[in-house]
Each structure stands twice: as C-alpha cells, then as structure tokens.
Amino acid sequence: MTGATARWINCAPEARQRVYFANHTSHLDFVVLWSVLPRHLRAQTRPVAAKDYWQSGLRRALAINVFNAVLVERSGTVKAERSGTGKAERSGTGKAERSGTGKVEPSETAKGDHSADGSDTERDRAEQIGTARHSLEVLLEALDARHSLIIFPEGTRGKGGPVGPFKSGLYYLWLKRPDVQFVPVYLANLNRVLPKGEVLPVPFISRVTFGPPLEPAAKQSKESFLKEARDALCALQQA
Amino acid sequence: MNFTLDKQMLWLVEGLMGGLIAASLIGFLLSRTAKSEGGKATVDNLNARLRAWWIMIGIFALAMIVGSTGALLLFAFISFLALREYVSLIPTVPADHRTLFWSFFVFTPLQYWILYRGWYGMASIMIPVYAFLFIPLRLVLSHETAGFLDRAARIHWGLMVCVYCLSYAPALLILDIPGYKHQSGKLLLFLVIVVQMSDVLQYIWGKLVGRRQIAPHVSPNKTWGGFLGGIASATLLGTALWWMTPFSPLTALWMSLLITLLGFAGGLIMSAIKRDRGVKDFGTTIQGHGGILDRVDSICFSAPVFFHVTRYILLTSHVRTP
Numbered sequence: 421m422t423g424a425t426a427r428w429i430n431c432a433p434e435a436r437q438r439v440y441f442a443n444h445t446s447h448l449d450f451v452v453l454w455s456v457l458p459r460h461l462r463a464q465t466r467p468v469a470a471k472d473y474w475q476s477g478l479r480r481a482l483a484i485n486v487f488n489a490v491l492v493e494r495s496g497t498v499k500a501e502r503s504g505t506g507k508a509e510r511s512g513t514g515k516a517e518r519s520g521t522g523k524v525e526p527s528e529t530a531k532g533d534h535s536a537d538g539s540d541t542e543r544d545r546a547e548q549i550g551t552a553r554h555s556l557e558v559l560l561e562a563l564d565a566r567h568s569l570i571i572f573p574e575g576t577r578g579k580g581g582p583v584g585p586f587k588s589g590l591y592y593l594w595l596k597r598p599d600v601q602f603v604p605v606y607l608a609n610l611n612r613v614l615p616k617g618e619v620l621p622v623p624f625i626s627r628v629t630f631g632p633p634l635e636p637a638a639k640q641s642k643e644s645f646l647k648e649a650r651d652a653l654c655a656l657q658q659a
Numbered sequence: 660m661n662f663t664l665d666k667q668m669l670w671l672v673e674g675l676m677g678g679l680i681a682a683s684l685i686g687f688l689l690s691r692t693a694k695s696e697g698g699k700a701t702v703d704n705l706n707a708r709l710r711a712w713w714i715m716i717g718i719f720a721l722a723m724i725v726g727s728t729g730a731l732l733l734f735a736f737i738s739f740l741a742l743r744e745y746v747s748l749i750p751t752v753p754a755d756h757r758t759l760f761w762s763f764f765v766f767t768p769l770q771y772w773i774l775y776r777g778w779y780g781m782a783s784i785m786i787p788v789y790a791f792l793f794i795p796l797r798l799v800l801s802h803e804t805a806g807f808l809d810r811a812a813r814i815h816w817g818l819m820v821c822v823y824c825l826s827y828a829p830a831l832l833i834l835d836i837p838g839y840k841h842q843s844g845k846l847l848l849f850l851v852i853v854v855q856m857s858d859v860l861q862y863i864w865g866k867l868v869g870r871r872q873i874a875p876h877v878s879p880n881k882t883w884g885g886f887l888g889g890i891a892s893a894t895l896l897g898t899a900l901w902w903m904t905p906f907s908p909l910t911a912l913w914m915s916l917l918i919t920l921l922g923f924a925g926g927l928i929m930s931a932i933k934r935d936r937g938v939k940d941f942g943t944t945i946q947g948h949g950g951i952l953d954r955v956d957s958i959c960f961s962a963p964v965f966f967h968v969t970r971y972i973l974l975t976s977h978v979r980t981p
Binding site for chain 2: 425609611612615622624625
C-alpha cells in the first residue's frame with residue numbers, strides 16, 4: 421500500500437541492539453519502519469506503543485501478536501502538565517526525569533506543592549511519576565532481553581511539517597544503556613498516506629531513511645543530547 | 660471482446676524470447692569485456708534492464724494467456740501504480756486527501772470496469788467529463804481554496820495520463836475490426852512491442868552514436884542519434900510485423916512511425932515533470948528502469964492516438980457491445 425523503500429546511509433541493517441528513533445506523523449509509522457527491516461531483524465525489534473490507544477481488542481491483538489509491541493502507559497492522561505502528550509516515550513520522559521536526578525521519592529515530588537488544596541494534584545503527580553517510571557522500566561526490560569526498540573521521541577503525531585521537539589525519554593534510555601546504538605530514521609510521505617484525522621488511506625510511495633548511529637559524547641547534558649539526536653533526524657530529511 | 664491465441668502469436672512470443680536470449684548473451688559477453696569504470700556501470704545497468712525485461716515480458720505474457728480479462732487487470736494495476744508514483748512526486752496538501760482517494764479507488768477501477776463491459780462511449784468520456792467535473796467539486800467541499808486550480812489540475816492531469824490514456828492500450832481489445840475477429844490481442848501486442856522496442860532501440864542507438872543532445876534541459880540522455888536511429892529502426896520493425904495487424908504494410912509503416920514519435924514525446928513530457936521536481940526517475944520499482952511510469956510513459960501518449968486512428972480507418976460505425 422505504501423510501497424515503502426528503505427535507504428541506509430552510513431548505517432547497515434546489522435543484527436546488533438539498537439534504538440531506532442523516528443519522526444511521527446501517522447499510525448502507519450511503526451508498521452512501515454518495522455516492515456522495511458530485514459526479516460531477521462524484525463523478530464528482535466519491538467515498537468513502543470501507547471497502551472491507551474492500542475489496548476482495545478483488535479488493535480491489541482495486532483500490536484502484540486503481529487508486531488510484538490511494547491505497550492506502555494501514557495502518563496499524562498489525567499494531569500494537565502502532560503495531558504495531550506502522545507506516546508510511550510513521554511511517559512519514559514517523566515519517570516526518567518526523576519530517576520535521572522536521583523531517587524524519585526514521593527516526598528521529593530510533592531516538595532514544590534505545599535498548598536493544602538494541592539493534595540489531589542500531588543497524588544496525581546506521584547501517580548504520574550509512578551507510571552512514567554514503570555514505563556521506563558518496561559523499556560529497559562525489553563532492552564535487557566536483547567530486543568531493539570522503535571520509538572517516536574516527539575511523543576505525538578505531527579502534521580508532517582518540521583520535526584517537533586523531543587521528549588527526554590530518549591535521553592534517559594541512553595543514560596541507562598549507553599552501549600545501545602541510537603539510529604535516527606526519517607519517515608517521508610507517511611503523513612500523506614494517512615494524515616491525522618483520516619480513516620481511508622491513499623497510496624503514496626513512502627521513504628524510510630536510516631541515518632548513521634549517534635555517537636554522543638559521554639556525560640552530555642539532556643539538552644545537548646536531545647539536540648544532537650533531533651539534528652541527526654532532521655539532517656535525513658534533506659538527504 | 661475475447662481473443663484467441665493463434666499461431667501468429669506463438670511466432671511472436673518465440674521471436675521475443677529469441678531476441679531476449681540474444682540480448683542477454685550480449686549483455687553477458689559485455690560484462691566480461693567491459694574495462695573502464697563508466698563502461699562497467701553502463702553494462703551493469705544494461706543487464707539490470709534485461710533482467711527486468713524478462714520479468715516484465717513474463718508478466719505480460721501471463722496476462723495475455725489469461726485473455727482480455729487478464730490484460731485489463733494488468734493494465735488496471737499498472738495504472739494504479741503509475742498514479743501512485745505520480746502523486747508521490749507531485750505536491751498535494753492534506754485537503755486533497757479525499758479527492759485522491761476517489762481517484763485511486765473509484766475512478767481507476769471504474770475506468771477499467773467500463774472497458775470490461777465493452778462500453779466504448781462511456782470509457783472515452785468518463786474521466787475527461789465526469790471526473791473532470793467531480794474533482795473540483797470534491798475539492799471545494801474541503802473548504803481549502805489556496806492553490807485551488809493548481810490542485811485540481813494536478814489531480815486531473817494524473818488521472819488523464821496514468822489512467823485514461825493508459826487504458827487505451829487494453830481498450831484495443833474492444834475494437835471489433837471486420838475481418839480481424841478475436842485477434843485484437845495482437846493489436847495490443849503490436850502497440851506494446853513497437854513502442855517499447857522504440858525505447859530500447861533509442862537507448863541502444865543513443866549509446867552507440869548519440870552525441871548531440873536533443874533536449875539538454877529536459878532529458879540529458881536523449882540524443883539526436885538515439886532519436887533518429889531508434890525511431891527509424893522501430894518503424895522498420897513495426898512494418899515488418901504488418902502480418903499480425905489488420906493493416907497493409909504501408910499503413911503499418913505509418914502507424915509505427917506515428918506511435919514511436921508519440922512515445923518519444925511522452926518520454927520527453929514526463930521527463931519535464933521529473934526535472935521540475937528534481938528527480939531522475941518516478942520510482943525504483945523496476946530495476947534499472949526506474950519506476951513503472953518511466954516504463955509506460957511512451958505507451959500513455961501513443962495508445963490513445965493509435966486507438967482512435969485505428970478506429971477511424973478500420974471501423975466505420977460499429978463497435979461491439981457485450
């Protein structure tokens with residue numbers, strides 16, 4: 421349907437552990453990215469998908485049985501702070517933020533918020549951080565099981581325009597598992613196949629471009645790592 | 660509108676196979692002798708093209724064995740893929756989405772279904788009239804007016820070239836030519852062989868004696884040598900195939916000249932679109948050739964005229980209805 425063609429630029433489809441991170445414009449993204457991988461890599465590569473969207477019957481069967489997806493909670497379903505955020509990575513972000521700075525104590529979380537009527541909010545935030553931490557653990561578990569992952573660090577589907585800002589989950593994955601290769605993947609034309617809000621697909625030839633794996637300097641700040649990752653992805657847009 | 664496989668068709672298939680085997684042998688020998696970097700690249704591309712020809716001829720032969728339904732299905736599928744290559748290259752906006760859906764999943768199958776029913780009158784006006792009026796209507800319902808005329812024109816042009824014009828090739832099968840009953844499959848073969856061989860011969864002549872570019876701004880690979888040599892030799896080939904057509908040898912010559920020239924024009928016009936979009940090929944579907952549209956552009960432009968001229972000179976009033 422999408423007749424996807426894959427290009428590998430300074431990167432080969434090797435059987436080593438990787439995190440493929442891609443721009444996100446369509447529900448078809450992970451399906452297409454996954455399908456252009458050579459067969460022997462597909463079995464060990466698992467897309468990361470949001471549990472709330474992929475939970476219902478058919479979608480769930482598809483996600484789990486066909487693609488062996490890692491389903492994670494989105495953390496922002498209740499709280500304003502993260503509401504509207506899209507995907508698994510986002511959750512990874514929230515939890516990781518805490519664990520990155522040290523322990524995530526519920527007390528620490530609550531610190532900022534002393535108002536009496538804030539107790540509900542506090543509980544919610546603690547819950548969110550709980551889910552987020554849980555999500556990161558799920559991803560790390562998948563990595564420890566020697567699986568590669570496909571993630572969309574923008575967190576939600578864009579409109580096919582410029583690549584959106586990255587959520588920090590990617591950074592925490594790298595922090596925890598620096599030996600894993602982080603490969604940027606640019607997906608072109610998929611938003612035209614199935615734009616946000618449309619149900620019926622139109623056939624366009626899409627292009628999947630794999631770029632050279634990141635070579636991040638050790639001890640980078642979150643901002644500079646995310647900028648490097650995003651720049652690497654944007655560079656493929658022109659390639 | 661069905662046709663039978665007769666002895667003449669078998670000769671033709673044998674001839675094609677013989678030619679292809681000979682070409683593959685030459686390609687193999689060249690791959691042994693090519694020394695320079697550039698020479699090697701050319702020979703590699705030649706052999707990739709030859710391998711693709713084996714596959715393309717195989718698929719086409721299979722469709723023809725199935726009969727007119729097979730040929731219609733094959734061309735419908737080619738139209739679909741060609742249109743997909745076209746819209747992938749042409750800028751569209753999200754507001755065009757539903758109109759494009761109609762083009763792919765309603766107008767394309769409808770055109771071939773009408774041909775399947777042998778309804779000549781409708782097949783010749785469905786896209787130029789009904790789709791032409793429907794496309795802007797559907798676009799206006801999307802409430803996006805920016806670039807309106809551009810968007811409507813792009814979509815309609817794609818439907819015209821990739822679906823309407825291409826569908827004239829299998830439309831030859833519904834021509835009921837007096838004294839040529841159940842043989843119209845050979846007319847389709849004649850068109851495809853002459854036009855495609857013209858492309859091949861232009862390529863070969865161009866490699867051998869092509870020096871001066873014919874349209875350097877549009878297509879750097881097209882040369883005067885390739886053009887003149889290719890058109891002349893393909894016209895001779897078409898004339899030599901007069902026995903499989905309802906034409907006299909002289910008519911076959913003029914027909915061959917007509918369709919090879921139109922095929923060349925088609926290649927040039929489609930090149931202009933590619934150049935405008937900054938690409939060399941419409942796709943990568945066929946190894947060595949580029950996309951489907953790169954391969955069928957010459958048929959898109961020669962088939963409609965070939966159909967109508969044939970119809971004009973051989974049929975006075977009756978086109979068979981189912």
